[in-house]
Amino acid sequence: xxxxxxxxxxxxxxxxxxxxxxxxxxxxxxxxxxxxxxxxxxxxxxxxxxxxxxxxxxxxxxxxxxxxxxxxxxxxxxxxxxxxxxxxxxxxxxxxxxxxxxxxxxxxxxxxxxxxxxxxxxxxxxxxxxxxxxxxxxxxxxxxxxxxxxxxxxxxxxxxxxxxxxxxxxxxxxxxxxxxxxxxxxxxxxxxxxxxxxxxxxxxxxxxxxxxxxxxxxxxxxxxxxxxxxxxxxxxxxxxxxxxxxxxxxxxxxxxxxxxxxxxxxxxxxxxxxxxxxxxxxxxxxxxxxxxxxxxxxxxxxxxxxxxxxxxxxxxxxxxxxxxxxxxxxxxxxxxxxxxxxxxxxxxxxxxxxxxxxxxxxxxxxxxxxxxxxxxxxxxxxxxxxxxxxxxxxxxxxxxxxxxxxxxxxxxxxxxxxxxxxxxxxxxxxxxxxxxxxxxxxxxxxxxxxx
Amino acid sequence: xxxxxxxxxxxxxxxxxxxxxxxxxxxxxxxxxxxxxxxxxxxxxxxxxxxxxxxxxxxxxxxxxxxxxxxxxxxxxxxxxxxxxxxxxxxxxxxxxxxxxxxxxxxxxxxxxxxxxxxxxxxxxxxxxxxxxxxxxxxxxxxxxxxxxxxxxxxxxxxxxxxxxxxxxxxxxxxxxxxxxxxxxxxxxxxxxxxxxxxxxxxxxxxxxxxxxxxxxxxxxxxxxxxxxxxxxxxxxxxxxxxxxxxxxxxxxxxxxxxxxxxxxxxxxxxxxxxxxxxxxxxxxxxxxxxxxxxxxxxxxxxxxxxxxxxxxxxxxxxxxxxxxxxxxxxxxxxxxxxxxxxxxxxxxxxxxxxxxxxxxxxxxxxxxxxxxxxxxxxxxxxxxxxxxxxxxxxxxxxxxxxxxxxxxxxxxxxxxxxxxxx
Ligand code: SF4
Ligand code: SF4
Numbered sequence: 102x103x104x105x106x107x108x109x110x111x112x113x114x115x116x117x118x119x120x121x122x123x124x125x126x127x128x129x130x131x132x133x134x135x136x137x138x139x140x141x142x143x144x145x146x147x148x149x150x151x152x153x154x155x156x157x158x159x160x161x162x163x164x165x166x167x168x169x170x171x172x173x174x175x176x177x178x179x180x181x182x183x184x185x186x187x188x189x190x191x192x193x194x195x196x197x198x199x200x201x202x203x204x205x206x207x208x209x210x211x212x213x214x215x216x217x218x219x220x221x222x223x224x225x226x227x228x229x230x231x232x233x234x235x236x237x238x239x240x241x242x243x244x245x246x247x248x249x250x251x252x253x254x255x256x257x258x259x260x261x262x263x264x265x266x267x268x269x270x271x272x273x274x275x276x277x278x279x280x281x282x283x284x285x286x287x288x289x290x291x292x293x294x295x296x297x298x299x300x301x302x303x304x305x306x307x308x309x310x311x312x313x314x315x316x317x318x319x320x321x322x323x324x325x326x327x328x329x330x331x332x333x334x335x336x337x338x339x340x341x342x343x344x345x346x347x348x349x350x351x352x353x354x355x356x357x358x359x360x361x362x363x364x365x366x367x368x369x370x371x372x373x374x375x376x377x378x379x380x381x382x383x384x385x386x387x388x389x390x391x392x393x394x395x396x397x398x399x400x401x402x403x404x405x406x407x408x409x410x411x412x413x414x415x416x417x418x419x420x421x422x423x424x425x426x427x428x429x430x431x432x433x434x435x436x437x438x439x440x441x442x443x444x445x446x447x448x449x450x451x452x453x454x455x456x457x458x459x460x461x462x463x464x465x466x467x468x469x470x471x472x473x474x475x476x477x478x479x480x481x482x483x484x485x486x487x488x489x490x491x492x493x494x495x496x497x498x499x500x501x502x503x504x505x506x507x508x509x510x511x512x513x514x515x516x517x518x519x520x521x522x523x524x525x526x527x528x529x530x531x532x533x534x535x536x537x538x539x540x541x542x543x544x545x546x547x548x549x550x551x552x
Numbered sequence: 553x554x555x556x557x558x559x560x561x562x563x564x565x566x567x568x569x570x571x572x573x574x575x576x577x578x579x580x581x582x583x584x585x586x587x588x589x590x591x592x593x594x595x596x597x598x599x600x601x602x603x604x605x606x607x608x609x610x611x612x613x614x615x616x617x618x619x620x621x622x623x624x625x626x627x628x629x630x631x632x633x634x635x636x637x638x639x640x641x642x643x644x645x646x647x648x649x650x651x652x653x654x655x656x657x658x659x660x661x662x663x664x665x666x667x668x669x670x671x672x673x674x675x676x677x678x679x680x681x682x683x684x685x686x687x688x689x690x691x692x693x694x695x696x697x698x699x700x701x702x703x704x705x706x707x708x709x710x711x712x713x714x715x716x717x718x719x720x721x722x723x724x725x726x727x728x729x730x731x732x733x734x735x736x737x738x739x740x741x742x743x744x745x746x747x748x749x750x751x752x753x754x755x756x757x758x759x760x761x762x763x764x765x766x767x768x769x770x771x772x773x774x775x776x777x778x779x780x781x782x783x784x785x786x787x788x789x790x791x792x793x794x795x796x797x798x799x800x801x802x803x804x805x806x807x808x809x810x811x812x813x814x815x816x817x818x819x820x821x822x823x824x825x826x827x828x829x830x831x832x833x834x835x836x837x838x839x840x841x842x843x844x845x846x847x848x849x850x851x852x853x854x855x856x857x858x859x860x861x862x863x864x865x866x867x868x869x870x871x872x873x874x875x876x877x878x879x880x881x882x883x884x885x886x887x888x889x890x891x892x893x894x895x896x897x898x899x900x901x902x903x904x905x906x907x908x909x910x911x912x913x914x915x916x917x918x919x920x921x922x923x924x925x926x927x928x929x930x931x932x933x934x935x936x937x938x939x940x941x942x943x944x945x946x947x948x949x950x951x952x953x954x955x956x957x958x959x960x961x962x963x964x965x966x967x968x969x970x971x972x973x974x975x
Binding site: 124125148247248257258265267273274275278279282286289294296298299300301303341342355357360361364367368371374376398399400401402405406485 | 659746843
């Protein structure tokens with residue numbers, strides 16, 4: 102082998118190291134043979150790719166206009182491997198072109214691209230003259246990986262948890278309710294008549310969260326409860342499975358489980374006869390109940406109105422249900438979560454809330470619907486430790502954006518964005534503080550019932 | 553056992569108690585629940601105490617003598633006994649009419665009542681092991697986790713999905729080998745599956761069917777631990793035919809849904825959705841909620857969909873006691889309505905509660921909430937002449953001649969018996 106060839110091989114090995122470290126992928130590959138790979142790919146493409154896939158593939162003129170849209174491409178010195186069209190080439194096109202006859206080495210890279218180098222953020226769709234939805238093609242690749250059994254370990258584990266418990270983090274049914282009781286008890290030290298109303302049939306609002314909240318971020322439940330209480334909201338939480346609105350199965354391509362989770366969530370809200378579901382500050386869960394999972398279940402829109410916290414907080418302010426007591430004077434910047442901004446257009450409402458509580462807001466550019474993803478979204482952060490560096494290195498543009506604002510506080514109303522941006526702040530020594538809207542509102546609102 | 557014929561069915565309005573009545577010094581009273589016979593209204597009460605949290609239940613304004621650190625989930629049994637889940641010294645139990653069960657647990661939740669007997673059950677956790685307790689008696693064996701409990705109609709058995717093997721953290725390989733089964737009264741089947749969901753008993757309480765995944769991709773139904781031969785893309789909850797013991801469940805093929813009976817298609821997969829199967833008591837009629845086209849919801853009876861549909865969702869499907877009629881409540885353009893026997897009744901509401909059939913199957917009533925938050929009862933398409941601050945689902949007399957309205961009216965909890973002929 103020539104020196105250049107050896108060097109290239111080494112480089113490739115380097116690139117693939119996170120995949121070698123991921124038993125979900127490696128052990129899954131061990132079980133596969135050529136015939137199975139070919140059969141699964143072709144069956145999936147035929148049954149689920151449909152006319153849409155054909156059109157998407159035939160329409161692309163390889164112009165590369167989508168490239169600059171992608172934070173991975175921009176963060177890797179414009180390496181074409183990381184361009185949206187490059188990702189499609191390394192995944193679904195090759196599977197189509199080779200009619201499913203692809204090697205295990207090819208699949209290693211395809212899993213990596215699909216699960217760890219694309220956040221399904223849909224920024225690139227906006228720059229393609231034909232509106233080609235790369236995220237859709239990458240999702241289809243993940244569906245194939247799911248069917249081949251080569252999904253990264255950590256996100257697969259969350260999918261397993263969803264299937265067994267209807268929540269993302271193996272939270273047992275008693276642990277959930279107990280954590281609500283615990284938060285209620287704590288809050289009564291601050292607000293003596295505070296309640297987290299459980300199982301209140303006929304309430305206006307069903308408040309749902311993602312399982313990491315009872316597991317790691319209980320203060321978010323506390324804060325949301327205080328905001329609900331002080332706003333005089335007629336609200337409830339469920340004590341039964343269905344309370345978790347998150348959905349990693351949507352991202353692993355286990356669409357059947359996605360449908361099961363969404364059915365459970367909506368039916369739980371309908372059981373309690375609520376008028377709307379208000380959900381905590383999470384982006385992917387919103388996508389799942391507002392756009393993806395509901396449709397898999399054949400609900401054209403939503404069986405129960407869905408309101409993201411950003412939307413809800415803006416409503417509370419607008420209607421005078423909560424009032425600003427103090428304002429943050431430090432420089433604050435706003436991170437726009439893809440799923441609720443590009444996915445729902447909440448950018449102005451987000452700003453209304455932030456500006457109400459912060460005197461010194463400085464924008465990142467590009468922003469709003471043109472924002473760069475946090476690089477944790479789309480299930481990438483859920484692929485766990487082996488792939489952490491991929492998303493941090495793959496988002497130096499976000500680090501640059503953050504740095505340029507000179508802000509000391511970043512507001513990010515999404516769990517995944519929090520995880521991703523926290524790592525970016527840390528790795529780049531940016532020394533910024535990260536906050537949810539709930540953190541800010543809780544701290545700076547009037548609380549007439551507090552002692 | 554409840555004997556509704558002994559309840560007071562004399563026509564007229566009875567004021568039971570003021571809504572905020574409380575025999576003690578209460579800081580607050582929580583959301584009300586009312587008894588099936590309409591005679592009682594209960595609320596969790598927080599008693600004023602400077603030192604510690606003290607809770608109990610107020611029934612028609614009278615506080616239970618026993619008090620607790622915390623009380624939640626007040627529920628009346630079908631025979632109108634009041635249950636609540638209560639804790640003392642961080643240990644939990646179920647309390648019936650003020651009397652706690654003797655055994656204490658780490659936690660207790662999800663109270664269930666038997667349809668045909670007085671049995672009461674709940675899920676419990678003890679020392680991080682999970683099981684069920686019925687009438688104070690816990691299962692002999694507890695498990696690493698339990699989900700989806702169901703009680704047999706006579707209340708003698710509880711079946712539940714159980715986790716029979718430990719899954720080390722993030723161990724996706726052990727999971728894929730199958731770590732879940734179904735246990736009946738604590739006795740697990742001798743076979744594990746990758747997942748089990750929604751177990752159900754047959755009419756006699758002798759057999760249990762459940763939806764299973766045998767790999768991440770293969771769905772089927774298992775009856776008493778034995779899986780059907782075929783595998784499907786996806787499946788929903790099974791139901792036993794009470795007439796002949798066969799098992800049906802909706803299955804997905806080629807992206808469309810149909811109905812299977814004992815592993816054979818009986819409704820070809822042509823629906824965009826199909827779930828909540830329900831049989832008439834004689835097993836002759838099979839109903840299910842279906843979406844014949846994308847986003848349009850109704851009922852199919854023996855495979856044939858009704859013409860009337862809701863655009864947004866169907867939440868509840870109810871079959872008449874004689875099994876010949878059905879009613880669904882659902883939503884179109886953010887408003888709730890009802891379709892009975894493929895006829896849409898006039899009126900759209902802010903909320904609609906599950907329909908109730910009279911015992912002779914001739915009448916249907918349901919509680920609705922208007923846009924201004926006031927509630928009333930609709931019977932056979934006609935609204936009661938008065939709105940209330942709150943109304944619960946109507947209750948029919950056993951002879952189907954009267955309907956009972958349980959309501960909050962002007963700060964008073966009332967029970968109104970109306971002859972159907974005068975509604
Ligand atoms: S990460 Fe976003 S911009 Fe990049 S390819 Fe994926 S969807 Fe497109
Ligand atoms: S911008 Fe559109 S047409 Fe051009 S390369 Fe990207 S996906 Fe293909």
